[in-house]
Amino acid sequence: MYRATASLALLLTPAAVAAQDGSRIAVMSAFEPEWIALQEELDDAEEEIINGNRFITGTLEGRDVVLFLSGVSIVNAAMTTQLALERFDVSGIVFSGIAGGVDPSLDIGDVVVPQQWGQYLEGVLAREGEDGTFAMPPWMSTGFPNYGMMFTRDVSVMRDGLDAPEKRFWFDVDPDFLAVAQDVAAATELDACATEEDCLSEPPEIVVGGTGVSGARFVDNADFRAFVFETFEARVLDMESAAVAQVAYANDVPFIAFRSLSDLAGGGDGENEMSTFMDIASDNSAKVVRAFLAALPEE
Numbered sequence: 537m538y539r540a541t542a543s544l545a546l547l548l549t550p551a552a553v554a555a556q557d558g559s560r561i562a563v564m565s566a567f568e569p570e571w572i573a574l575q576e577e578l579d580d581a582e583e584e585i586i587n588g589n590r591f592i593t594g595t596l597e598g599r600d601v602v603l604f605l606s607g608v609s610i611v612n613a614a615m616t617t618q619l620a621l622e623r624f625d626v627s628g629i630v631f632s633g634i635a636g637g638v639d640p641s642l643d644i645g646d647v648v649v650p651q652q653w654g655q656y657l658e659g660v661l662a663r664e665g666e667d668g669t670f671a672m673p674p675w676m677s678t679g680f681p682n683y684g685m686m687f688t689r690d691v692s693v694m695r696d697g698l699d700a701p702e703k704r705f706w707f708d709v710d711p712d713f714l715a716v717a718q719d720v721a722a723a724t725e726l727d728a729c730a731t732e733e734d735c736l737s738e739p740p741e742i743v744v745g746g747t748g749v750s751g752a753r754f755v756d757n758a759d760f761r762a763f764v765f766e767t768f769e770a771r772v773l774d775m776e777s778a779a780v781a782q783v784a785y786a787n788d789v790p791f792i793a794f795r796s797l798s799d800l801a802g803g804g805d806g807e808n809e810m811s812t813f814m815d816i817a818s819d820n821s822a823k824v825v826r827a828f829l830a831a832l833p834e835e
Contacts (some may be wrong), residue, residue, distance in 0.1 A: 544775070550553040554642045555829045558600060559599060559625040559627035560599075560601050560624055560626060560740065561595065561600070561627060561832075562602050562604070562617075562620050562624070562630065563603050563631075564604060564616070564617070564631045564633075564780065565631070565632050566605065566607070566628070566633045566634075566774075566775070566776050567605075567606055567814070568605070568611070568813065569815055570633050570747070570818040570820040570822060571603065571604075571749065572603050573818050574603055574822045574825065575592065575603060578592065578601070578603065579595040579596070580779075581594040582594065585676055586619060587617055587619060587717070587732075589607075589777075590604060590788075591603070591604045591623070591624070591698065592604070592606070593753070596613075597826050597827075597829040598830065599829045599832065602620065604616060606618060606631070606776050608784070609641070610655070610750065610751070610775065610778075610779040611779075612750045612776075612808065613775075613777075613779040614783050617779070617780050618721070618787075619758075619784040619785070621789065623785065624686060625695060626789055627789075627790070628710070628713065628789060628790040629691055629780060629789055629790065629792075630793075630828065630829070631776070631780055631791075631793035631795075631826050632793075632821045632822055632824075632825040633774065633776070633795055633821055634774075634797070634798035634814055635748075635772045635773060635774040635777075635794055636761075636772065636773050636774065636800065636801030636802075637772060637797040637799070637801060638640035638749075638761055638764050638765045638772055638773050638796065639771040639772070639801045639804075640765070640803065641735070643738045643740065643797070644740075644797050644798065645728065645796065645813065645816060646741050646742070646743055646796070646797050647726065647742045647794055647795065647820055647821055648743050648746070648748065648772040648794075648795050649709075649717045649721070649743065649745070649795075649824075650746050650747050650748035650772065651709055651740065651744075651745050651746065652706040652709065652781075653706070653709070653747070653750060653751055653776045653777050654748075654749050654750075654778055654782040655751060655779065655782070656687075656749035656750070656770070656778075657751030657753055658688065658751070658767055659687045660676060660686075661686060662685045662686075662687055663685075663814045664685065665770065667694045670684060670685045672687050679687075679705070680767055680768070681767055683767075686774065688705075690704055691701050691703070691705070691782065692764070693785065693786050694760055694786065695777065695786045696788070699712060701782065702799070707785045707791075708771050708785075709793065709803070713790055713791070713792040713828075714744065714789070715831055716740075716831050716833075717828060718744050719831060721742035721743075722826045723822075723827070724742060724823070724827045725821065726739075726819055726820045726824070727740070727816060727819060728740060728821070730815055730816040730819075733806075736816070746770075747767050747769055747771065748772045748773065748777055748778070749764060749772075749778060750774050750775055750776055751775065751778075751807050752775060753775070755773055755802060756801060756802040758802045759802075761800070761802045761803050764801075767821065772795050772797065773801055774795055777793040781793070794821050794824050796818065796820045796821035797813075797817060797820075798813050798817035799810060799813065
């Protein structure tokens with residue numbers, strides 16, 4: 537028995553050995569500006585490279601964390617999330633990032649914390665009938681209306697306790713995490729200006745609850761934005777959060793995402809706003825995440 541255990545230890549990567557030292561909260565970002573904003577406040581930082589991905593462990597707001605980039609879009613986000621769960625002892629997942637605003641009542645700079653996430657671009661591109669309408673194959677079904685030839689369908693997911701894949705669309709965030717986010721929203725003031733000359737037209741707010749959707753497309757189309765809001769009642773859309781929510785669900789790990797609006801997904805008056813407001817949106821998202829970590833109850 538001793539020899540087998542010793543041999544196993546020799547096979548462990550440095551990251552896997554580090555995971556034995558205690559649990560950490562995984563704090564993920566999709567873009568460099570978001571990640572850099574969080575690293576600035578990290579204490580006792582140590583970096584490890586796993587499959588080419590940088591993972592930085594340390595302490596943030598008094599919590600042991602591991603910071604890393606998800607990579608952009610669904611597949612990258614799922615891969616890096618699962619990699620982190622396998623290499624570190626992760627007690628919860630917190631996503632910090634920018635996103636496109638869908639709810640017309642929201643403004644650029646607002647931080648949105650949805651209570652559930654779905655992959656709205658998962659589905660079927662249907663054939664067109666002679667009458668110009670589109671229909672899925674008869675053995676398929678959906679609970680949502682279509683956008684032209686695009687039909688949304690549930691995803692399949694396996695987890696412990698299931699004999700066959702489960703079909704579902706929405707993945708809930710952790711209710712205890714969401715309650716902490718509610719408290720943080722009431723006590724945190726967001727920045728309205730990047731510089732003295734570069735300010736948002738409306739003071740940004742933190743909005744907790746509602747839904748968010750994710751898919752492997754950058755959206756900059758007013759008509760499709762309106763469809764997404766009406767169909768899914770989505771407040772925000774991005775390219776990663778729902779994938780991370782699904783991986784967290786499959787591994788039974790608490791999850792929450794904080795998304796600051798850098799653009800309006802095609803709903804603005806002029807050209808897409810992301811390049812103008814990405815920095816202030818990233819900073820606001822990171823600010824709320826730090827406040828959230830600080831407010832978490834002691835384990």
